Amino acid sequence: MRRTQVLVAGGGPVGATAAYRLAQAGIDVLLVEVLPFCPEDMRASTMHPPTLDMMAELGLLEELESQGLRAPSYHYRNRRSGDIIEFDLTELSDISKHPYRLQCEQFKLSRLLTTKLEALKPGSVNFQHRVLAYDQDADGVTVYVETPMAIETIRADFLIAADGSNSTIRKWTRTEFEGFTYPERFLTLSTRYPVEQHFDRLASVNYVADATEWYVLLKVPEFWRILVPTDINTTDDELLSESYKDAVFKRLLGDDRPIETSHRTLYRVHQRVVKEFCHGRVLLAGDAAHLNNPLGGFGMNSGIHDVWNLTTKLKDIYLNGANWQAETERYGRQRRTIAQSFVQAQTIENKQTLEAARSAERSPQELKMQEIAETPALRRQYLMRQSMYESLQQEAGIN
């Protein structure tokens, strides 16, 4: 039977960050990922300032910056009036070494981490390895893993479940995944077309409010990405068709030239948090533990913050002899509270703000946003919240 101190299931940004940080601390870690490589999917593309602080501590920020672009400010816009409310993260320069969002797709982070993990000892990555099930006893976890050739049994002190939204491990824990699923799906399109030519003062991150069709328009180095909600009665085939894509761009750009897309993806969107993050020696993190809409860019970031918290505690357990039960349970309490009171609350509110613009007149939400932007103390509080520094301060206060 193979043996490791920590087995991490899932080579997405959350599992890969956990494995890399543990290996850097000299803890024996094995990362298993069902796919043959980290796929180029168009999901998270924003890293918030505290996540950048963490990447700097891992020694990875320079390489990530070379693959991304800095977005120091972002816009809230009213689609009908064109009014812009601007927020500037450089106002946090006094507390942040990285007062900007880094626009860099999540697969670049996963690939960088898994490649570098291979070079660290102890630490290894096994692709094409799927966690099927586990048993646990007082001393450890026995994990059954399907490889291309066999079913392997691996024994570990701890199993970190970072196996994403459909987490097999979460299902085995039988914990409730409380929350709801939105009826509409979200469509994301990416294009190399210079969309900025059609707008006045477009930022790299734009949240555009409209009751009929709000949208998010984001720049990553190679593409513009647009995210729109879709009609619940339209079929998947129609939503992914050329004609639907052309109609979205016609409404966006105001002319009907055909725009080529490089990716088109439909997503079902959930707001859910597991009842318990911590099941003995099995610890849930990232999308395996909580799901939220992408408005604000909190999903991947909060997952990375989960494993930052968890790996700090595991380092304390291995290197300083801290009590594992007390530490892991505290991880669960801290991160579950943040998932509920911060990530869920804020992303639901962000969606409501975008949906509220019924006309060119300012909605109550837009008026509130304007007041925040014009009042220094409120603006500071808002930037602290949206950049996620506030959630980490809250976490530190939870016992």
Ligand SMILES: Cc1cc2nc3c(=O)[nH]c(=O)nc-3n(C[C@H](O)[C@H](O)[C@H](O)COP(=O)(O)OP(=O)(O)OC[C@H]3O[C@@H](n4cnc5c(N)ncnc54)[C@H](O)[C@@H]3O)c2cc1C
């Ligand atoms: C349209 C969209 C836009 C988004 N934008 C943002 C954004 O800007 N900012 C942000 O912070 N978040 C964003 N998110 C959310 C973000 O993509 C997720 O929160 C993030 O991917 C979670 O990372 P993870 O590592 O927990 O899970 P995943 O990235 O899903 O990784 C899980 C990994 O586990 C593997 N796996 C699954 N089952 C097994 C198994 N049994 N054994 C072994 N491996 C397994 C999978 O193959 C996968 O590689 C967005 C999401 C969507 C849908």
